Amino acid sequence: MRLTPGKLFILYKWLFTKQHTTAAIDITHRCNLKCVHCYWWKEDHPPELNDREMITFMKGLRAKGLRAAILYGGEPTLRPEICRMAGRIFDATLAFTNVTNGFPELENGQWILSLDGPRDMNDRIRGKGVYDLAVDNLVEASLPPIVHMTITRLNQDRIEDFVKEMMGLPIKGLGFSFYTPDRGSNDTGLFIPLEERNRLAIRIVSLRKRYGEKIGFTRAMARQFLSHGDFIKWNSLSTCPVGKIVRCFKSNGQPKACTYGDNADCSRCGCTAVAAYRGAFHPFDYMTLRVILGLMVPEYQVSGGPVK
Numbered sequence: 461m462r463l464t465p466g467k468l469f470i471l472y473k474w475l476f477t478k479q480h481t482t483a484a485i486d487i488t489h490r491c492n493l494k495c496v497h498c499y500w501w502k503e504d505h506p507p508e509l510n511d512r513e514m515i516t517f518m519k520g521l522r523a524k525g526l527r528a529a530i531l532y533g534g535e536p537t538l539r540p541e542i543c544r545m546a547g548r549i550f551d552a553t554l555a556f557t558n559v560t561n562g563f564p565e566l567e568n569g570q571w572i573l574s575l576d577g578p579r580d581m582n583d584r585i586r587g588k589g590v591y592d593l594a595v596d597n598l599v600e601a602s603l604p605p606i607v608h609m610t611i612t613r614l615n616q617d618r619i620e621d622f623v624k625e626m627m628g629l630p631i632k633g634l635g636f637s638f639y640t641p642d643r644g645s646n647d648t649g650l651f652i653p654l655e656e657r658n659r660l661a662i663r664i665v666s667l668r669k670r671y672g673e674k675i676g677f678t679r680a681m682a683r684q685f686l687s688h689g690d691f692i693k694w695n696s697l698s699t700c701p702v703g704k705i706v707r708c709f710k711s712n713g714q715p716k717a718c719t720y721g722d723n724a725d726c727s728r729c730g731c732t733a734v735a736a737y738r739g740a741f742h743p744f745d746y747m748t749l750r751v752i753l754g755l756m757v758p759e760y761q762v763s764g765g766p767v768k
């Protein structure tokens with residue numbers, strides 16, 4: 461496993477300091493899809509930095525001590541040169557993609573591919589033909605990607621179907637977030653009320669027991685989502701660890717409150733990154749640390765068997 465000094469230093473900071481380590485950057489405001497649950501294409505965005513400006517911006521963030529980067533959009537693969545440079549500038553890079561454009565070079569970085577259910581459900585949410593295109597690109601990837609599902613009211617009953625399907629593909633792992641609505645919105649067609657979400661979180665942990673560690677959702681992560689568990693300890697802008705360790709930026713380089721946007725409703729947040737960070741370190745949990753290592757180290761493989 462290639463845990464470089466830079467990555468070790470990031471882990472050290474997460475464990476022992478409260479300093480910012482990570483830049484979450486919308487490297488583009490463009491996207492080639494219009495997924496039904498996505499806030500992105502429903503909002504206006506400022507013009508994005510051009511390649512030269514974006515590369516200078518990323519180098520500036522690295523010089524300020526932000527050693528890790530998470531690339532968002534829009535669709536990051538629409539800017540392959542920025543992906544390539546981010547992999548070189550930062551010590552650890554994660555990049556989310558709908559993978560309809562394949563995987564650009566991302567040196568020492570990990571791709572996370574968004575799919576939201578088996579073919580019929582995914583294409584209902586992401587558009588006709590997207591599932592097959594994504595899976596074709598997935599099997600061609602030089603290193604297996606992590607697949608990520610956003611759970612909404614639409615696909616909440618298809619989680620196990622999806623898990624079974626993904627376990628037959630060459631993926632590194634499968635992660636889950638819950639849909640996070642905007643403040644004041646009444647997204648009853650998408651948002652899953654917290655009490656119902658509790659049951660789903662526990663259900664996913666039982667899937668991990670059956671299908672193994674590739675299901676990157678541990679008991680400690682589930683606890684972060686439980687409305688009677690740890691959720692109330694972090695579900696506000698002032699208590700969420702994102703604000704403490706991650707600095708989020710729009711595609712014009714201006715700061716924003718959260719990767720989900722300035723209006724995201726923290727009291728109904730379903731962000732799995734927070735669950736993984738808190739699950740691994742508050743208190744320390746080795747199984748969740750392994751999920752984080754899988755995100756940070758492209759070559760790191762989790763075992764496939766059932767979890768005891």
Ligand code: SF4
Binds near residue numbers: 498500533557558574
């Ligand atoms: S691919 Fe991502 S950014 Fe594009 S519409 Fe879908 S969820 Fe939004």
Ligand code: SF4
Binds near residue numbers: 703717718726730731
């Ligand atoms: S929406 Fe979630 S991830 Fe974003 S700041 Fe609020 S609690 Fe944190």
